[in-house]
Amino acid sequence: MVINRSHLPWFIVTLLATAVTVLLYMARFHPSHVPFAFELPQILKDAESGKNTYGGTRVGLLFGTLAFFIFLFAAALGVRKKKRLWRIGRVEIWLKAHVWLTIFTIPLVAMHSGFAMKSSHSSVMMWLYFIVMGTGFFGIAMQQVIPVLLKERLPREVVFEQIPHIRKRALSLAETLLKDCTPVVPAPDAKPDPKAVPFTPADIQSAEPIREFLEEDALPYLRLRRGDDHPLSAIRNSDEAFRHLKLHVAPNWTPRVEELQACCDERRRTDLQAKLQHWLHGWLLIHVPVSLLLIILTLWHAIVELRLVIVNP
Amino acid sequence: MEAPEKLTTGEPLTIEEMLKHLPALGEISMGLLKNYALGAAVLRRVSKGDIVCREGEFGSTAFYIVEGEVDIYIENPLAKVQSQRQGKGFFGFFKKITGLFGGGSSAGNEQNGFIAIDADVDLPKTKPLATLVAGDLFGEMTCRTFQPRSATVRAKGDCVMIETLRVILDMLLGTRDVDAETKASTKVKLPTFKGTSFKKAMDEKYRARSLSNHLSTVPLFATVGDEFLGYLRDRAELVSCGKGQIVCKQGDAADAFYLIRSGLVRVSQAMPGGEMVRTYLKRGEFFGEIGLLKNQPRNATCTALDAVDLVKINGDDFKVMLEKFPVVLESLTKVAEARIKADEERKPPPGLQLDDFLNQGLYEAQNLLLIDLDHCTRCDACVNACADAHDGVTRLIRDGLRYDHFMVPTACRSCRDPLCMTQCPVGSILRKESLEIIIEDWCIGCGKCAELCPYGNINMHSFDVIKEVAAEAAKPAAAAPAAAAKPATPPAKPASAPAAPAEAKPVAAAATVEPVKAPVEAKTAEPAPAKPVETVAKPAPAPAEAKPDATPAEPVKATEAKPAPAPAPAKKEEPKKAEPPKKMVKKKVSVQKATTCDLCTDLSVPSCVYACPHDAAKRVDPAQFFASGKHGKGWSFQKKSRTTH
Numbered sequence: 022m023v024i025n026r027s028h029l030p031w032f033i034v035t036l037l038a039t040a041v042t043v044l045l046y047m048a049r050f051h052p053s054h055v056p057f058a059f060e061l062p063q064i065l066k067d068a069e070s071g072k073n074t075y076g077g078t079r080v081g082l083l084f085g086t087l088a089f090f091i092f093l094f095a096a097a098l099g100v101r102k103k104k105r106l107w108r109i110g111r112v113e114i115w116l117k118a119h120v121w122l123t124i125f126t127i128p129l130v131a132m133h134s135g136f137a138m139k140s141s142h143s144s145v146m147m148w149l150y151f152i153v154m155g156t157g158f159f160g161i162a163m164q165q166v167i168p169v170l171l172k173e174r175l176p177r178e179v180v181f182e183q184i185p186h187i188r189k190r191a192l193s194l195a196e197t198l199l200k201d202c203t204p205v206v207p208a209p210d211a212k213p214d215p216k217a218v219p220f221t222p223a224d225i226q227s228a229e230p231i232r233e234f235l236e237e238d239a240l241p242y243l244r245l246r247r248g249d250d251h252p253l254s255a256i257r258n259s260d261e262a263f264r265h266l267k268l269h270v271a272p273n274w275t276p277r278v279e280e281l282q283a284c285c286d287e288r289r290r291t292d293l294q295a296k297l298q299h300w301l302h303g304w305l306l307i308h309v310p311v312s313l314l315l316i317i318l319t320l321w322h323a324i325v326e327l328r329l330v331i332v333n334p
Numbered sequence: 335m336e337a338p339e340k341l342t343t344g345e346p347l348t349i350e351e352m353l354k355h356l357p358a359l360g361e362i363s364m365g366l367l368k369n370y371a372l373g374a375a376v377l378r379r380v381s382k383g384d385i386v387c388r389e390g391e392f393g394s395t396a397f398y399i400v401e402g403e404v405d406i407y408i409e410n411p412l413a414k415v416q417s418q419r420q421g422k423g424f425f426g427f428f429k430k431i432t433g434l435f436g437g438g439s440s441a442g443n444e445q446n447g448f449i450a451i452d453a454d455v456d457l458p459k460t461k462p463l464a465t466l467v468a469g470d471l472f473g474e475m476t477c478r479t480f481q482p483r484s485a486t487v488r489a490k491g492d493c494v495m496i497e498t499l500r501v502i503l504d505m506l507l508g509t510r511d512v513d514a515e516t517k518a519s520t521k522v523k524l525p526t527f528k529g530t531s532f533k534k535a536m537d538e539k540y541r542a543r544s545l546s547n548h549l550s551t552v553p554l555f556a557t558v559g560d561e562f563l564g565y566l567r568d569r570a571e572l573v574s575c576g577k578g579q580i581v582c583k584q585g586d587a588a589d590a591f592y593l594i595r596s597g598l599v600r601v602s603q604a605m606p607g608g609e610m611v612r613t614y615l616k617r618g619e620f621f622g623e624i625g626l627l628k629n630q631p632r633n634a635t636c637t638a639l640d641a642v643d644l645v646k647i648n649g650d651d652f653k654v655m656l657e658k659f660p661v662v663l664e665s666l667t668k669v670a671e672a673r674i675k676a677d678e679e680r681k682p683p684p685g686l687q688l689d690d691f692l693n694q695g696l697y698e699a700q701n702l703l704l705i706d707l708d709h710c711t712r713c714d715a716c717v718n719a720c721a722d723a724h725d726g727v728t729r730l731i732r733d734g735l736r737y738d739h740f741m742v743p744t745a746c747r748s749c750r751d752p753l754c755m756t757q758c759p760v761g762s763i764l765r766k767e768s769l770e771i772i773i774e775d776w777c778i779g780c781g782k783c784a785e786l787c788p789y790g791n792i793n794m795h796s797f798d799v800i801k802e803v804a805a806e807a808a809k810p811a812a813a814a815p816a817a818a819a820k821p822a823t824p825p826a827k828p829a830s831a832p833a834a835p836a837e838a839k840p841v842a843a844a845a846t847v848e849p850v851k852a853p854v855e856a857k858t859a860e861p862a863p864a865k866p867v868e869t870v871a872k873p874a875p876a877p878a879e880a881k882p883d884a885t886p887a888e889p890v891k892a893t894e895a896k897p898a899p900a901p902a903p904a905k906k907e908e909p910k911k912a913e914p915p916k917k918m919v920k921k922k923v924s925v926q927k928a929t930t931c932d933l934c935t936d937l938s939v940p941s942c943v944y945a946c947p948h949d950a951a952k953r954v955d956p957a958q959f960f961a962s963g964k965h966g967k968g969w970s971f972q973k974k975s976r977t978t979h
Contacts, residue, residue, distance in 0.1 A: 113949045302713075
């Protein structure tokens with residue numbers, strides 16, 4: 022999601038909500054620092070207790086509860102994305118709400134915890150929260166950059182799911198070329214194939230460097246699972262290698278070399294596309310499961326802490 | 335496609351035999367007849383139940399019935415890929431319950447009306463079946479333009495008919511000014527014929543038997559009474575136009591109102607960047623009313639795309655007619671205002687930069703799906719939403735050319751010049767008021783629209799339907815001989831295709847087919863009895879029983895004029911055993927249908943746009959969108975008003 026002008030209302034609302042949160046926090050815990058006369062609503066006032074707690078106070082509970090419900094809403098985005106035909110608001114609105122409401126949880130969580138991690142339990146939760154928010158911000162950052170890179174560096178994208186097929190096809194073409202470059206030595210007792218095109222001396226001279234290039238460079242590159250480290254993955258190296266190869270082959274073999282070059286170019290493009298797509302979506306592999314874990318722990322935290330508050334107010 | 339020079343199937347006709355069956359050919363000189371007619375017509379004797387031609391097949395001949403009767407019908411089931419997922423689970427149940435009080439869906443309304451075919455008769459949508467009798471001609475459009483057959487024709491009894499190539503039609507009806515392109519591409523060089531009394535006889539027959547019928551099928555005249563139809567019939571002039579002939583020109587004085595009897599008319603307007611096609615009008619539609627109603631010159635040019643027959647009502651008669659029938663005036667005014675409004679809305683805005691915009695055909699588009707590549711995360715939510723909305727068959731492929739920082743994916747563009755609509759033999763592809771191209775249920779799967787779409791945005795999908803077929807036809811071994819029962823032209827479908835229909839088959843097929851994935855409650859209706867009823871004979875307007883609502887289960891007869899009792903052929907004299915009623919069984923069959931983006935027509939926002947989480951997918955009027963100059967990057971980008979939804 023590109024952060025642009027359309028996010029301005031969301032930003033303002035989040036900012037205002039944060040201001041109100043800070044005001045409530047200051048009025049409850051540091052009333053002397055509030056620069057103007059402000060009194061907490063009666064419902065948010067606690068009976069005095071000797072405990073040095075933030076989350077257990079009514080204001081703290083309000084912050085914690087709000088944060089928890091925002092977590093639940095944020096998780097509901099996953100369901101919303103699966104139920105594409107439900108007319109319950111455009112997914113774009115849901116995603117904006119997901120982003121900005123979870124940003125709003127930063128002050129809520131911070132003030133609920135009193136800016137401290139006092140127990141190992143709350144520390145674990147807080148670290149999970151950091152991971153979730155960190156991956157989320159990383160994802161947003163990727164979405165600002167990667168689509169533009171995809172557009173600029175890949176003049177023609179392919180459907181991501183078809184990349185393995187396209188690679189297989191390129192490899193198959195290269196293997197066919199290798200076969201064509203290898204003169205068949207007929208067995209002494211075999212009948213001559215009338216369809217076989219005999220190799221001329223010029224052909225033999227051209228086929229040799231192509232075969233060598235295929236065996237040493239092109240085929241290993243096309244067979245690699247990740248071709249990033251291969252010299253042919255750099256466009257400059259690749260262009261140079263093919264230019265050099267074309268100089269050593271007869272003109273009638275040039276189209277075949279160009280075909281091979283197209284295969285390598287395609288492989289390079291699909292590698293780049295796959296890499297960028299992994300950057301674009303890979304963070305979700307951490308973000309989603311950790312979010313779910315955080316929600317489960319938050320629920321557990323709420324039950325345990327509320328029980329303590331109720332039993333020993 | 336190239337027409338053969340001679341016909342090789344059937345009984346060759348000598349000149350004398352031709353003159354016997356088609357006396358009007360006597361008006362052509364013997365030299366021309368000998369040079370061009372010999373071999374161009376053959377006599378076909380077909381037995382009861384034989385298929386003369388099948389819908390969707392390509393051909394180059396027309397048929398003239400000499401003796402006997404034939405059923406003409408659309409065999410392909412009336413079904414399509416569902417545009418909306420059927421309700422499932424709790425929400426589905428809730429939807430069904432609320433649907434009971436909601437007055438029904440629009441699907442029911444679509445069942446009204448007629449399907450125009452390549453004969454002087456329309457087929458009711460509710461039961462696409464009619465009967466043609468001796469003296470009727472069918473297949474003229476296929477013969478002239480090589481478009482696929484629009485319907486299946488099956489002999490009701492033993493029949494004799496003449497199958498002809500275009501040259502005979504030209505001799506009888508007159509040459510329809512073949513355009514230069516066709517002339518250059520065809521190997522068969524033909525002289526120009528003026529036509530014979532046959533044409534006049536056909537026109538008179540049409541006027542006497544079918545004009546009232548035809549007029550009553552036009553939605554505009556659907557509510558008027560017999561008196562009005564009689565008035566029109568008496569004053570209408572029957573006009574024929576050749577391919578490329580201009581019927582009326584923009585700027586000319588409006589002097590007549592036209593109703594299309596057959597063929598396709600292109601309506602275009604001159605624009606600063608060239609001619610812009612507004613729409614195509616087909617049989618049953620009309621034009622020329624705006625100039626007459628507003629007393630202004632023609633605001634568009636109407637050109638015959640192929641051989642077009644028109645019913646022309648002169649301006650003076652038209653005005654008298656409107657004075658006498660204010661109901662028609664009211665309807666016409668509404669239509670005219672809607673057309674004027676649509677024209678105004680579609681005018682290109684000033685300031686549009688034309689470069690790749692023209693090269694990529696974007697100017698042709700009226701409602702373009704764009705994907706902003708700076709926003710798109712390639713999550714495919716749009717494609718998945720499209721598939722979800724259309725019963726699992728996506729009509730959007732996230733691949734296509736780029737313009738600026740947008741990708742134009744493979745999805746219908748609602749072109750200004752919808753070429754896809756120009757050659758549909760059954761008129762099942764059409765445009766609705768809000769621009770979307772809709773492929774109606776009676777698509778016969780010929781694939782012509784997919785072939786014509788310059789952007790590859792129409793796809794052919796085979797999908798399974800439950801169809802009632804004769805029990806023996808359900809078995810693969812029995813299907814082959816039945817399917818191969820002396821077809822007049824080679825069957826386009828594979829040998830394993832369902833066999834030729836039984837007596838009541840067309841009705842049953844139309845009524846009893848549903849997509850396999852459709853919910854159970856949309857199930858079958860009982861096959862209707864196939865007793866034919868003769869209707870619509872007198873020059874007076876069509877009686878009520880000819881309308882589909884009144885006789886939904888009975889074939890509509892094109893005419894009551896029965897052929898003179900012909901001497902029965904020898905084989906007919908033999909007593910035939912009464913055929914036992916065939917057992918019908920339900921069978922899953924695969925049918926081809928064309929699919930294209932319908933803009934999720936029942937929804938306020940197309941599903942692809944609604945499901946995009948990144949505001950990357952948008953449906954826009956490209957001319958407005960790109961002319962606004964605000965489509966670039968930056969903070970001014972995201973303005974809702976620029977999108978059409």
